[in-house]
Amino acid sequence: MRSEPLHSFSDHVWQVSSAQFSTCSNYLVTGGWDKSVTVYEVSELKSLFKLSPAHSQPITCVKWINKNIVTCSADKTAALWDTSNGLQLTLFTGHSGWVMSCDITDSNITTVSWDTTLAIWDPHRSSPLATMAGHVAGVWDCASFQSSQVIASASEDCTLRLWDRRTATSFATLAGGHEDSVLSVCWPAAPEFVLASGSTDCTVLLWDTRTCKPLTKVESHTDSVKELVPLPHKPGVIASIGDNTLKLWDTSDTSNIKLLGSRCFPTDLECVAVSPDRVSHVCGGVNSTSYLSLFVGVDEEAHQRATDRYNSAMSRLNDEDASHLSSFSRPQTPHPPAPRYIPREPPRGQSHASSSHVTSSHASSSHVTSSHVTALEETLPTNGNVTSSSYVTALEETLPTLGGDTSTPALETPPGCKRESSCSDSGVDVTSLSVC
Numbered sequence: 001m002r003s004e005p006l007h008s009f010s011d012h013v014w015q016v017s018s019a020q021f022s023t024c025s026n027y028l029v030t031g032g033w034d035k036s037v038t039v040y041e042v043s044e045l046k047s048l049f050k051l052s053p054a055h056s057q058p059i060t061c062v063k064w065i066n067k068n069i070v071t072c073s074a075d076k077t078a079a080l081w082d083t084s085n086g087l088q089l090t091l092f093t094g095h096s097g098w099v100m101s102c103d104i105t106d107s108n109i110t111t112v113s114w115d116t117t118l119a120i121w122d123p124h125r126s127s128p129l130a131t132m133a134g135h136v137a138g139v140w141d142c143a144s145f146q147s148s149q150v151i152a153s154a155s156e157d158c159t160l161r162l163w164d165r166r167t168a169t170s171f172a173t174l175a176g177g178h179e180d181s182v183l184s185v186c187w188p189a190a191p192e193f194v195l196a197s198g199s200t201d202c203t204v205l206l207w208d209t210r211t212c213k214p215l216t217k218v219e220s221h222t223d224s225v226k227e228l229v230p231l232p233h234k235p236g237v238i239a240s241i242g243d244n245t246l247k248l249w250d251t252s253d254t255s256n257i258k259l260l261g262s263r264c265f266p267t268d269l270e271c272v273a274v275s276p277d278r279v280s281h282v283c284g285g286v287n288s289t290s291y292l293s294l295f296v297g298v299d300e301e302a303h304q305r306a307t308d309r310y311n312s313a314m315s316r317l318n319d320e321d322a323s324h325l326s327s328f329s330r331p332q333t334p335h336p337p338a339p340r341y342i343p344r345e346p347p348r349g350q351s352h353a354s355s356s357h358v359t360s361s362h363a364s365s366s367h368v369t370s371s372h373v374t375a376l377e378e379t380l381p382t383n384g385n386v387t388s389s390s391y392v393t394a395l396e397e398t399l400p401t402l403g404g405d406t407s408t409p410a411l412e413t414p415p416g417c418k419r420e421s422s423c424s425d426s427g428v429d430v431t432s433l434s435v436c
Contacts, residue, residue, distance in 0.1 A: 005265070005291035006280075007045050011038045016284025018062045019273040028273065028282060029069055030290050031059035037071055039083065042280070042292070051086055054079065061101045065123065070109055072099040078111050080123050092121050094128045101141045105148040110165070112153055114138035120165060130168035134161055140183045141227075152195055154182035160197055162209060177205045177214035186228040188251045190235030196251060198225025204240055206254055218257040220247060226269065232276045239281065241269040246283055265291055 014033035021028050021042070028040040036052035037059065055073035063070045068089065069081045078092040078099050092099075097114030104110075108129070109121040116135045119128040137156035144151045151163050160174040160182055174195070184198035188206075194215070195207040204225055206215040221242025231237040236252030237260065244267060248260040267285035274281045283291045 005283075005293045007292040009038070009040060009045075009047070009290040009292070010288065011047050011050065012036060012288040012290075014058075014288055015270055015286040016288060016290050017058070017060060017270045019271050019282050019284050019290060020063055021273050021275045021282075022064050023276055025275040025277040025279070027064075028290075029062045029064060030282075030284060031062035031071060032284070032288065033058040034288075035059060035073075037062055037069065037081070039069070042275075045292075049083075049086065051081060054081070057098075060099060063102055063104050065104045065107065065109065068123075070102055070104065072102050072111060074098045076113075078102060078109070078121070080109075090123060091126055092119075092128070093126055094119055094131070097138065100139060103142045103144050103151060105144045105151070105165070108165075110142055110144070110151055112139035112142045116155075118142060118151070118153055118163065120168065130165075132163055132168050132170065134163075134170040134173075135159070137181075140181070141185050143185045143187055145187055146189065146192075152185050152187070154185040154197055156181045158182060158199075160185060160195065160207070172209070172212050174207050174209070174212050174214075177207065177217065178203065183224055183226055184228045184240075186230050186238060188230050188236050188238050190252050191254065194251065194254055196228055196238055198228045198240055198242070200224040202242065204228065204238075204249065204257065206251055206257065208254070215254045216257055218249070218259075220249070221245060223268070227272050229272055229274050231274055232278055234278060239272055239274060241272045241283060244268050246272060246281070263293065 009030070012030065012032035012034050013036075016030050016032045019028060019030045026041065026043055027048070028042050029037060030040070031037045031054075034052070035055055035058060036050055037054050038050045039048045040046065041048050054071050055075045055077065057074035059071050059073050061070075061072040065080070067083055069083060070078060071081065072078045076093075076095050076097060076099060079088050080090040080092075081087070082089050092109070092111065095111065095113040095115050095117070097116075099111050099113050102109055102111045107123060109123060111119050111121065113119070116133065116138060118132040118139060120130045120132070121128050135153065135155040135157055139153050139155045141154040142151055149165050151165055153161050153163065155161070158175065158178050158181060161170045162172040162174070163170050174197075178197065178199040178201050180200040182197050182199050186196050188194055188196050193209050195209050197205050197207065198220070199205070202219060202221050202223060202225065203217050204220040205217040207213070208215050220240055223243040225240050225242045227241050229239050231239065231248070236250055238249050238251060240247050240249065244265050245262050246265070246269065247262040250258040250260050265283055265285060267287040267289065269283050269285055271284040272281060278295060280292060280294050283293070285291065
């Protein structure tokens with residue numbers, strides 16, 4: 001990867017805690033501790049609109065759901081926003097702790113919280129369809145398996161859990177691999193049974209979900225591994241961020257995680273987003289800046305086209321007031337002076353965790369400005385409106401026979417970091433749950 005970022009966005013006041021590209025790769029949404037959310041037209045290197053404030057407390061996660069945006073916040077809520085007018089469509093209430101992250105599957109939303117639970121939501125309902133309990137400390141992150149029925153969660157209690165969304169229950173616990181809080185989780189997609197996790201112990205670890213045992217671990221960063229993301233259409237390759245570096249890993253050989261490349265940034269990183277076309281990626285920093293960079297070697301022709309397009313956009317920006325953002329009508333709250341660094345972790349009083357140190361996973365912010373909203377509506381891929389998805393139908397589907405009792409009993413005390421896996425002796429083949 002090239003050593004210097006191609007472009008930087010500086011529309012946030014505090015650290016950028018979450019970012020995601022749209023499915024067409026043309027748009028980017030970011031959220032930060034200044035409580036604002038900004039949407040960018042990436043090819044033009046400009047801000048389209050800003051929601052501010054989207055929440056009363058820092059935003060911890062932002063995700064696209066069709067053409068709209070989901071935000072999670074330290075105010076213990078999540079929200080769905082209409083990108084055509086900046087209006088809040090649904091406010092999701094039900095968690096009693098910071099809502100740390102979310103995942104979108106089949107037009108349903110799964111959130112994880114510092115109250116130790118996961119919740120499943122219909123985009124049009126303010127109350128959860130189901131709440132899933134099992135962790136004994138705050139939950140940092142979650143990621144759905146490709147079947148959309150299995151979701152993995154990463155927790156402050158040093159463990160990961162696998163859940164079946166249809167029954168809203170945990171069927172396996174992955175423990176004994178990390179020596180500290182598990183902050184991030186993703187499915188590398190190759191092999192299908194492998195799950196990757198990142199921790200405050202500075203490591204990336206691969207798990208075999210059939211046996212719930214660790215496969216291999218690599219000392220990946222000099223600080224907590226704050227986020228892991230798979231590269232689209234590149235099975236087995238994942239990106240990790242920690243300290244001030246982004247690293248790419250090849251996990252296809254489960255006995256040997258290979259470093260493919262790394263890039264350093266001028267600040268510690270909080271989040272990373274990879275474009276679905278695999279041409280570019282964005283890293284959000286604690287210095288309130290989002291850095292746009294291009295991948296090298298994935299597709300040289302596409303890389304050159306993107307470079308030319310961005311160079312042309314930067315030339316146009318030299319003749320424009322690129323810092324101007326028109327806002328949707330919304331009461332504005334003056335920002336206090338930005339501190340050098342804001343702690344990432346939720347207040348310790350909200351967690352049952354016993355570990356001594358925690359670092360947060362995501363946070364976001366919200367302002368709204370709209371000049372190219374019409375263009376945004378026309379260009380984003382049409383996947384249909386956000387429609388109420390029938391969770392009842394999903395519940396009516398039955399799980400394949402897993403063999404034996406795969407439920408994981410509730411733990412009476414916080415598991416030690418060295419706790420052995422509590423997966424059933426028969427093991428669980430996650431790939432067998434791929435019911436579409």
